[in-house]
Amino acid sequence: MKAAKFDYERPADLDGALRLLGGGGDVYAKVLAGGQSLGPMLNLRLAQPGLLVDVTRIPELTRVEDDGEALVLGACVTHAMIEDGKVPDVTGGALPSVAGAIAYRGVRNRGTIGGSVAHADPAADWPTALSALGAEAVVRGPSGSRTVPVSEFIVGVFETVMGEDEILEAIRIPKLSADARWGYYKVCRKPGEFADAIGAVLVDAEHSVHRLVIGATNAAPVTIADAAEVLGGNGVPGASFDLDAARRLVDGADTNLDDMERHIHAVALKRAVEQVAK
Numbered sequence: 001m002k003a004a005k006f007d008y009e010r011p012a013d014l015d016g017a018l019r020l021l022g023g024g025g026d027v028y029a030k031v032l033a034g035g036q037s038l039g040p041m042l043n044l045r046l047a048q049p050g051l052l053v054d055v056t057r058i059p060e061l062t063r064v065e066d067d068g069e070a071l072v073l074g075a076c077v078t079h080a081m082i083e084d085g086k087v088p089d090v091t092g093g094a095l096p097s098v099a100g101a102i103a104y105r106g107v108r109n110r111g112t113i114g115g116s117v118a119h120a121d122p123a124a125d126w127p128t129a130l131s132a133l134g135a136e137a138v139v140r141g142p143s144g145s146r147t148v149p150v151s152e153f154i155v156g157v158f159e160t161v162m163g164e165d166e167i168l169e170a171i172r173i174p175k176l177s178a179d180a181r182w183g184y185y186k187v188c189r190k191p192g193e194f195a196d197a198i199g200a201v202l203v204d205a206e207h208s209v210h211r212l213v214i215g216a217t218n219a220a221p222v223t224i225a226d227a228a229e230v231l232g233g234n235g236v237p238g239a240s241f242d243l244d245a246a247r248r249l250v251d252g253a254d255t256n257l258d259d260m261e262r263h264i265h266a267v268a269l270k271r272a273v274e275q276v277a278k
């Protein structure tokens with residue numbers, strides 16, 4: 001099947017893109033970034049916008065900045081740029097290792113971090129990884145900018161807090177301390193595929209962060225922000241965290257999973273925690 005007919009615009013700046021999104025009257029306009037998710041949706045006619053607003057040439061959306069406390073990545077920074085170390089890594093290796101395990105190189109060359117978060121596919125990597133890293137989404141709309149934690153930005157399956165006249169401008173990723181520990185375990189049938197289950201954990205004692213995320217469920221990623229107690233308090237993080245503890249967390253979370261799926265998610269969470277306990 002081929003995409004339904006649409007118009008195409010490639011604005012040079014963010015204000016121009018916002019005008020196109022907001023000013024179409026009855027034309028349904030949609031942002032186009034890497035096209036790795038939207039392209040198949042257009043071809044299957046699951047999305048039939050009247051106008052595609054290509055945001056990939058907008059300088060604000062490809063910027064890479066250090067604001068002192070965090071790395072700010074424009075929404076159109078690609079997975080490949082992160083994988084290749086073309087942006088600074090403030091996460092002790094977490095960012096490039098997550099990026100490098102997304103799909104295959106062709107997808108990573110075009111797919112963007114912002115596109116992945118805006119698309120909010122529960123099986124995708126960035127929504128879970130960035131929730132665990134405590135990242136924030138910077139959203140620009142007709143009435144200005146707002147910043148929302150990624151863990152609150154995604155509210156359901158393919159559902160975010162963004163309005164149709166807004167653009168995800170950047171992702172702000174806090175710098176981790178030197179002794180922060182990161183664990184990420186993705187269950188998928190073949191390397192690089194979309195996940196069947198993801199467990200993610202960040203322990204950054206210097207910043208009082210003990211965070212777990214259950215990802216790739218049938219809902220938004222579930223963030224357990226204060227997991228210090230379940231991770232064993234001040235001892236070696238996660239040393240006492242077993243499969244029963246993981247299963248209790250998964251059972252208590254709003255995941256819309258069946259019994260077998262909850263078991264797989266508990267295993268993913270336990271294996272992520274094992275990585276920080278080593």
Ligand SMILES: Cc1cc2nc3c(=O)[nH]c(=O)nc-3n(C[C@H](O)[C@H](O)[C@H](O)COP(=O)(O)OP(=O)(O)OC[C@H]3O[C@@H](n4cnc5c(N)ncnc54)[C@H](O)[C@@H]3O)c2cc1C
Pocket residue numbers: 030031032033034035036037038039055075076101102103104107110111112113114115116118119121123124125126166167168169192193194195
């Ligand atoms: C074969 C294949 C395998 C894949 N495997 C994985 C995988 O293992 N893990 C994984 O995480 N992902 C995977 N993906 C998805 C890939 O990572 C995409 O890059 C990502 O989901 C979407 O990013 P994009 O830049 O291509 O966005 P697009 O496809 O251009 O857009 C996706 C959606 O987000 C909206 N959007 C995009 N950017 C913005 C913005 N800045 N502001 C507002 N809205 C925006 C669009 O309107 C659209 O609705 C795979 C894709 C393919 C084709």
